[in-house]
Amino acid sequence: MAETYEVFGQMKMGPCQAPPQELEGKTARIKCADGEVLEVPAEALALSFRAKKDLLEKGCDQDFEVPLGKGVVVKLMEYLKHHTTNEYSEIRTPLASDHLVDCGASRWDASFANVDKEMLFDLTVAASYLDIPGLWFLLSAKAALMTTNKSADKLRKEFMLTNDFPATEENDLRRKSAADMSRLAASSVIRNGVKAAEYKAGIKQIEDGTSAPSAVVNTSSWRQAMWRAAVLDDWKLLEHAPEPVKNDRDLVKSAILTSQGAALKLASSEMRADEALVLEATKYFGTAFAHADPELRNNKDFLLKALGVHGGAMTGAPDALRRDKSFMLEAAKVGKGNALQGATVDLRDDRNLILEMAVHDAEAYKHASEDLLNDKDFAVAVAKRNGKALKFMIPAFRADPDVVRAAIARDPQAAQYAHASRRSELGMIQEGVLGEVQMQAELESQLKAAQEEAAATLTLATVAPPRQVPFQALPERPKYTCMRLQKTVDFTAQSVMTANMGQSNYIAANSYLDRMPGLRRPEIDAVGLMWGAVGGIGMRWKAFASEDFLNATPELLLTIEDSCKVLWVAACTLFPPEWFNASHMADQRPYFLTKTAGTIPLDISTDSAAAQVQDVEADRRALQDLTDVDRRPLPGNNSAPLGGWPNLVSAHEGAKIRLTGLRAKNGMTGTLLQRCDNGAWKVQLDDGSNNALLRPNNFEVIEAAKVEASQKFQRHFPETQELQAYNAAAAAERQCKIEEKRSKLKEKIAAKRQAILASAVHAA
Secondary structure: OOOEEEEOOEEEEOOOOOOOHHHOOOEEEEEOOOOOEEEEEHHHHOOOHHHHHHHHHHOOOOEEEOOOOHHHHHHHHHHHHHHHHOOOOOOOOOOOOOOOHHHOOOHHHHHHOOOOHHHHHHHHHHHHHHOOHHHHHHHHHHHHHHOOOOOHHHHHHHOOOEOOOOHHHHHHHHHHOOOOHHHHHHHHHHHHHHHHHHHHHOHHHHHHOOOOOOOOOOOOEHHHHHHHHHHHHOHHHHHOOOHHHHOOHHHHHHHHHHHOOHHHHHOOHHHHOOHHHHHHHHHHOHHHHHHOOHHHHOOHHHHHHHHHHOHHHHHHOOHHHHOOHHHHHHHHHOOOHHHHHHOOHHHHOOHHHHHHHHHHOOHHHHOOOHHHHOOHHHHHHHHHHOHHHHHHOOHHHHOOHHHHHHHHHHOHHHHHHOOHHHHHHOOOOOOOOOOHHHHHHHHHHHHHHHHHHHHOOOOOOOOOOOOOOOOOOOOOOOOOEEEEEOEEEEEOOOOOOOHHHHHHHHHHHHHHHHOOOOOOOOOOOOHHHHOOHHHHHHHHHOOOOOOOOOOOOOOOOOOHHHHHHHHHHHHHHOOOOOOOOOHHHOOOHHHHOOOOOOOOOOOOOOOOOOOOHHHHHHHHHHHHOOOOOOOOOOOOOOOOOOOOOOOOOOOOOOOEEEEOOOOOOOOOEEEEEEEOOOOOEEEEEOOOOOOEEEOHHHEEEEEOOHHHHHHHHHHHOOOOHHHHHHHHHHHHHHHHHHHHHHHHHHHHHHHHHHHHHHHHHHHO
16 A cells, blocks of 8 residues: 655555455455445455455454445545556645646546535545555645635535634634634545534544543534544634533544643643543653643542553652642552652652652652662662662662662672673673674664564644654664863763774874773773774774874974863773773774783784783782782872873862963963852962962862872872871971961061051040
8 A cells, every 4th residue: 555654744545555465366255334245355354454454364254344334435435446556646745736637646546535514524534544545645735735726615505514603712813823724624524524524424432432422522513623623723822712622522532632631721621621631641741741620639549540651740749749648658559659759858868768768669769759760779778678669770870889789689690780890790791792782682672672662653633644654763862971171072882983093093092001000990991082083082093094184283282281081081981981982993903902002012022911801800909909009090100090191180279270262371370369250260379479269170280288288198108107107297398388377477467557556645
């Protein structure tokens, strides 16, 4: 069957699909609404997607029941039989003429669509119900041509609608609606005709499970038809629509879909008491539950249903339920722990309640207060009660050995939610495949989720629109991270770069990581750090590239120093990111683990055995036992974590800085004196000029204050006698300076007092 789809706002018709071979030459039976059974070719009936699915599942021996009269079915089969052997014509939009043939339809199709209005709408409903997009598109084009260039009054008379639209109300609609009244009139008569045909065939009753259509829908009312068309064009107009329109269930449902649930508050009280409509609105917009009928909002059983479609429904519940601990526990016991997100603040901060809820539903932990989410002891306690709670914890806890150990002890399946670094230790990421299996599983799960989302796409119109032909759903695009550190650096583990540049970046990163002792080596792969623009190091070294592929000049590239700072922050101070190795790196990994990785070979050849993966842990333990190595992060200290390169230091009183971004004094050095309330710093310049007031983006710290360096050293390394002596001397020197300043200040005050007394005596 031909497919119709939208391209840049224009409707197109796709290629025809051949009927299934297993249906060729067979006869199918259609049972009409009046009970009569018609025998038709199965391959012709299979041009209907709904019928094809039924025939393939149940076979041709069973009757295919349709809620359509015999006359409509006979006319419908005429179309299907013709297009079993004849190609479909492509109707071009927007419609360029008043005749279907001039718009691209074949003469046979144009003749087939030349029927009276009642049959036209009956066939339109049949095409929509049986899912025949080619026929639906043809009949929609015919209906559009019937209303072209006609005034609202002429359309009302032509379609025989009762003129019950008050002039004042019509003028009010004209002011509130942005659409032209003629366009609204054309839409109203077509949709009204389709709705009348749907109720005549009983399709809406079948879909809604009711025995009779709604009494408020008057398909002969011009007033209701215009308001329905206006609300379909702009759902916000439902607020001003008359009560019969607000009671139109199909219209309210369409407005809810279009507004993503927000239109529920504009519907009538009867519609807001409809459980199906309330659940539909809550599914898209959790807080829409607050606009449901009070009786539904106070119904605990219905509230549990609403929580099943959206946890945010709890925010619309009465305050008595939002602070009810027993209801929260009841919700958690039936798998609705997400109810906690709408609870009161004191309940979200209640440790005992959340611990008890987490036993039944781990998702309750996800909606705890921010203080509890950052509390490691609380995370361990939750993990001991429900290992699946590890899925909802922050990255730091998913990488924390204590938390992961507690979760796995409770539920071994919780290991899949641990951080990549922990999964590697547990053997879930094999060294041989370097996480390739894990990456493939992630991609497959993302693809499956995307396909399910595409399949669940709902129609936003009251009548079935053209069948949308979806493109292949792709996994989620990589997320980019920006760090501001004197310069802006954009990098990602999924950056697309040429092989030679990427290889140089990889070697540059590993050369720096290799110089970091095992005690401080981060649990992160260098590819995840240097594959992007941080590879300015590799770009400068040009290990394999003969020229800059991006035509980057030295001014645009990071300096070696800046690159080291970025590497240090990403590797040692941030949470370890999730990473997967590229498969083509599998053979080269042993060579990158050698001590000489990234170095340029000299004329003298050296033999060095590649480090074995199983020996890495032993090497790290051996490095930890070396206590006589000076690892202070000082410039020039090759045993420091960055191999002698300056590490990051924070702005602090007494720190040495270098001015950047100021044309007149760019490169000048100074000392930070005092931080102001607005974030600026008072700086003493080394050139002897007056003090300056600078913002942090106008300078960079090049040397930390001695006190800060001492404190950092004490945190990371055990104190030695030399360090204690150094600290004592520094403290004594600082105390002397303080006493000296105090004495000078006292002398100043005394001199000022003497001057005041002298002036007073002189005046007397």
